[in-house]
Amino acid sequence: MNGRIRLGIYFSGALLAVLVLIHLSLFSYWFVEGGYYTNMSWEAVSERMNSLLWDAFYLVFLTTVMAHSYIGIRNILFEYITSDGGRRLVTYALALIWISAYIYGLIPIIASAGG
């Protein structure tokens, strides 16, 4: 097992620092009765999702965050599961979960890409 995969966590982490900042400054999450408080309403999100730039942003964001969390959780589990077989199992089992979640996360991006 090559530990150098951990380098990925630094690069994705540096990228995420910027992406999350954009993500957080854009959205005010708080809801009020009958819909979203600010730019989280169906119309506002639709408008953003129709722009190719935002689609690209979400694609990069999702990919980075998935890679980052995958390496992170794998790292934590590797501290508990120390046998080679167990580690291989962790690597593939986590990859399976993460790839399915990634595909799931792609749905709203792809669904809105055409408008």
Added chain:
Amino acid sequence: MSRKGRKGILGWIIPITNMERLLYSLHRITGIGLTLYLFIHIYETSMRALGRETWISTSEFLDNPVFHIGLLLVVLAAIFHGANGIRLILQELGLIAPKPTQPVYPYRKYHRERRVYIVTITMLILGIGVAIFALRDFLILLEVLGK
């Protein structure tokens, strides 16, 4: 190989000997928390593909104090994880590592002083981050809860 005597998962928080050790524990706990949130968030946003009605009913379901406070915690965790993460990138890869030198008595004081400024800067970034994001969201939260 035996695990007898090893602290196990308690080793995350035992023994807390210094500031970075505490930051390590928090970084790990927030990391796991954020991963859990990530999966919920992916599920939640995938509701968009099901159309306008589902999106609005999801948003109405999420519109209660438990989720509001939960989201505030997530924002706080993300800011902490990010600010501490930047410190870790710089430090762990040795990008701002000092040159090793011959230790001088008393040894303990010696290397604590060298790292303390990095931790201080992290805390400063953290403070600014919390001030900008969390405070704003907290005020909105108060407003929403007041209605």
Added chain:
Amino acid sequence: MEERKVIFRLRRYDPETGGYREDRYEIPVYRGMTVLDGLIWIKENLDRTVSYRASCRMGLCGSCGMTVNGRPTLTCETQILSLERDELTIEPLYNMEPVRDLVADFHQFFKNQRAIKPYLIRRDIEEQVEPTREYLQDPEEWNLYIQFAMCITCGLCYSACPTTATNEKYLGPQALANLFRFYIDSRDEGWEERLAIADSEDGVWGCHLATGCSEVCPKGVDPALAIQLLRREILRKSLGKKTRREARPLAPLLPPEEESPYRAFGEAPEFTVEGAEEAAEKFNILHDPRKR
């Protein structure tokens, strides 16, 4: 002078039951008395069954490491009054298998130390075993590794590390710092081998920079710094950049008429103790790179 009393709570491991039990002892404390002095006082006056490990009593041998009030400490260097507590909890070192009472088993710790090849690796083994010339090294090069050569293998860093708390394969701060000590040594030529040992899940990538190791180190070794620097070297290597410079060439040959100082000692004297010859042979096999 008024006499001060401090309570020692010893968390003692019992190998027969496999559990811990806690004993309390009240001891009189004088100014300058160390925690180890307190343990010796208990053994002499209160309870002769208390087991602990200690040797030099001046922070050189590194055998008296114990957990005092939840912090790995060299007990011989820690004065009781400086802790400013009326009660001290003393436990065996964390993350090592306890043997009995306060004694911890360093088996895995020293196995890791051996795994990193703690000796100079030279390409010219014949020259290393039968030296004809000196290795050159200037103070700047010495400064690069002397901090990590201060290690007394007391195991406090291993005990303070959060990764060793679960991962028994992890090399640990001490071994990695020692690895870096040899890696950066200008006399060493085994840097590729050494980086390969460090570059694994259970090497430098197992570290998460909690720096508990550097905090508890009684000698200022700063293993966290060594791991950072090792990471930087691995990063440089994977980016195809220059890592360590070549080892320095040996000192120039002496003129033939001058006898080499290494040859001046003559033959070793005969062994006088029984069994010493076999022990010496064993030692030679262990330390002779030709027989490794």
